[in-house]
Amino acid sequence: GNSVTQMEGPVTLSEEAFLTINCTYTATGYPSLFWYVQYPGEGLQLLLKATKADDKGSNKGFEATYRKETTSFHLEKGSVQVSDSAVYFCALSDKTGNQFYFGTGTSLTVIP
Amino acid sequence: EAGVAQSPRYKIIEKRQSVAFWCNPISGHATLYWYQQILGQGPKLLIQFQNNGVVDDSQLPKDRFSAERLKGVDSTLKIQPAKLEDSAVYLCASSLVVTYNEQFFGPGTRLTVL
Numbered sequence: 001g002n003s004v005t006q007m008e009g010p011v012t013l014s015e016e017a018f019l020t021i022n023c024t025y026t027a028t029g030y031p032s033l034f035w036y037v038q039y040p041g042e043g044l045q046l047l048l049k050a051t052k053a054d055d056k057g058s059n060k061g062f063e064a065t066y067r068k069e070t071t072s073f074h075l076e077k078g079s080v081q082v083s084d085s086a087v088y089f090c091a092l093s094d095k096t097g098n099q100f101y102f103g104t105g106t107s108l109t110v111i112p
Numbered sequence: 113e114a115g116v117a118q119s120p121r122y123k124i125i126e127k128r129q130s131v132a133f134w135c136n137p138i139s140g141h142a143t144l145y146w147y148q149q150i151l152g153q154g155p156k157l158l159i160q161f162q163n164n165g166v167v168d169d170s171q172l173p174k175d176r177f178s179a180e181r182l183k184g185v186d187s188t189l190k191i192q193p194a195k196l197e198d199s200a201v202y203l204c205a206s207s208l209v210v211t212y213n214e215q216f217f218g219p220g221t222r223l224t225v226l
Binding site: 004036042049089 | 154
């Protein structure tokens with residue numbers, strides 16, 4: 001079946017540090033991959049997505065590349081800010097969009 | 113553009129009681145989802161509607177959970193009777209169409225069952 005495995009947190013970084021949050025997936029066929037972010041006290045919102053192999057999603061300085069050969073979609077940012085403190089969820093959707101699976105979430109805290 | 117609305121935001125009940133949550137999706141969004149998010153876990157899809165028809169309810173505990181989407185707009189999720197393990201945040205999301213489309217999430221309803 002389909003599933004998402006996400007790097008466990010919590011993660012604490014200093015401002016301007018490099019961020020990587022690992023995400024690997026198991027899926028039949030060719031899913032779409034997503035990163036969602038949940039800021040404190042707010043609902044989930046889409047951060048970026050990729051719909052096919054080798055696509056790179058990017059937004060707000062975050063990037064993730066859909067790697068079919070390693071079944072991965074790692075989230076990266078070159079220089080984190082305090083405002084990036086949030087919980088990050090990796091997710092996949094099967095080709096029909098009828099099945100949507102989330103990882104367990106990774107809590108990130110950025111300290112000044 | 114108004115976002116996904118949910119109410120109530122918080123609810124505390126005793127086990128064996130009933131509870132209902134309401135969701136109003138973004139105008140024009142055909143697809144509506146209900147998720148359960150237990151503390152420390154990712155959201156788990158409970159049910160998905162396309163207009164007023166059910167697309168997937170394979171993970172909905174049908175002995176106690178029910179959901180409907182009358183007229184293809186608002187939706188209600190009900191739990192009857194509630195158990196302690198139902199304590200969670202219940203999230204509603206909507207999207208324009210199903211395939212690969214971005215889901216927009218509401219703020220959620222935090223349910224505590226005592």
